[in-house]
Amino acid sequence: MASEKTTTKKRTKKSGSAAKTTLVIVESPAKAKTIEKYLGSKYVVLASMGHLIDLPKSRLGVDVEHDFVPEYLTIRGKAKLLKELQKYAKKSDRVLLASDNDREGEAIAYHIGNAIEAKNEGLPIRRIVFNEITPQAIRDAVKDPHELDEDKVNAQKARRVLDRIVGYYLSPLLWKKVKNGLSAGRVQSVALRLICEREKEVESFIPEEYWSLEADFKKGRYSFTGDLVSYKGDKVALKNEAEVRAIMDAVGAA
Template sequence: MAKLLIVESAKKAKTIKGMLGSDFTVKATSGHILEMPPDDLHVNLEDFTPTLYLIRGKGKTLEGLKEAAAKAEAVYLATDMDREGEAIAQHVAERLGRTVAGKVRRITFTAITKADIQAALANPRQIDRRLVEAQVARRVTDRLVGYMVSPVLWKGLSGIKRLSAGRVQSPALWLVVERERAIQAFIPEEWWSIEAELSKTADPAHQKFWAFLFKIKGKKPELKTEADAQKVLADLKGAAWRVERVEKGTRLRRPYPPFTTDSMQQAASSQLGFNPRLTMKLAQELYEGVELGEGKAVGLITYIRTDSLAVAPEAQEAARAVVTKYFGEAYLPAQPPVYQTRDKTAQEAHEAIRPVDPWKTPKAVEPYLTKQQHLLYRLIWRRFIASQM
């Protein structure tokens, strides 16, 4: 009797099926199966519990899951390891019914590899109610703010109903407004600075350097007008210039840590010109799997929704081997770097975003990726390898 493994996306299901073989049936929910319809609030204002309904069009999907679960030896809910994934797992477990409840297990993994999935299957757990409740709280808050505050917004803006309030967008908009008000209220003050281009000799071919005026007779100069600056320039004409001292030193800078979701989006925006939506779309494709000419799809990066900087020891060892081969031992620290996550609420069970296999270099996988996929994978690979130097 085959075992049933349920994931969120059909693409991920195909990738995992190619790894697990005939012992497993792999099916997808294609996202959430339950939701609050948009026609009303659907939240009990006494205890703030939502009323959820089967999403239109998901009936056939649910029936397929029920049929497969009834025939399966065990049912593994392998939806994503964030609060949305946990809620989907809870909803699927509820809708599968009591007859299969005894064989339902929850598993999670940070990377779509055969080893990671087999390790997860060997260590199943129960559904985490705390994560489910966190998802409910977020979703209910979204609904309350959107449905109860938006009408007030419409009334205040002459009935413009295309505008809406939101749990995140409204506070974010307030921050932008406050900042803009501060900018508009700012009274600019005129100030001047003086720089000199100097050289050891009058030879124009000789190396030049720039010097900045930072003190006059031990005090910081106050050049509030052009007249103030011109007076200093007049004093400097014909002056004797000398280098008082040269300070030499070595500065050691640690590399940047591997990516979190936020830092990946920021780097993709500044370095590649990708907007956050495109970045997450490409990252999802790299996470769920890409065919590399072996006939089976392979996940190239770890789970993409994370605020953790943790890295698995085996990934660090692989990265150190890559550094040694391509850059030399001089770039290898005595001990693997450890990065502390600043956010105290970060989920350290997650990993940072990194290549699943550091030996799959950007050049090696380039023929199998789209141009945009390759650019993002190269960004992630380089950041991770550099973080281990």
């Protein structure tokens, strides 16, 4: 009986496209290195190094006639970095915005998210926050992505717009009246006005003589001191020693 020869054929599976990763965007390059080490090879962590988009430097950049709408531009020197983030986002399954957990950080996340979405429509973009750079804190944050905090974004926008309006209109006045190069801030300008107004009040103050009348009372083992605040139904405002003596004599004679 002839033997049956069996053969095996090696089959190879065609590999698909390279596995995509999650892009995490933080502010600090130092944080980026540490966080990427904690998260592993399925994550790419890049740094924005602060704001990438802001109001223009050369003009007001706020439409004061139409609800104070701000005009945002890519900051000079940051366009290359923004394009790099957009490029990495295109290679990713999702983007996690991990800028600092405050108003400025929320605004940074907002602008970067919008810029990435403009080039990568439909890409999931979420926000994560953490208060410490530890493996557990980072992993917990990645497990709990959420939407941007619109209240924080609007708060930062309002602060930025007010800073710009105050500085844009008041700083040139300082250059003309005080010294070139000075800047007027939203908070410091109001604080300085309050200080100046108070100083004017102090300088214009005219001191007036004022007297008070006290009496010690005792009943049994209890005693206390009382101040005279009214006399014969009228509020007392003693302006000289003669008025004090007159009341003392009247009370003593009663």
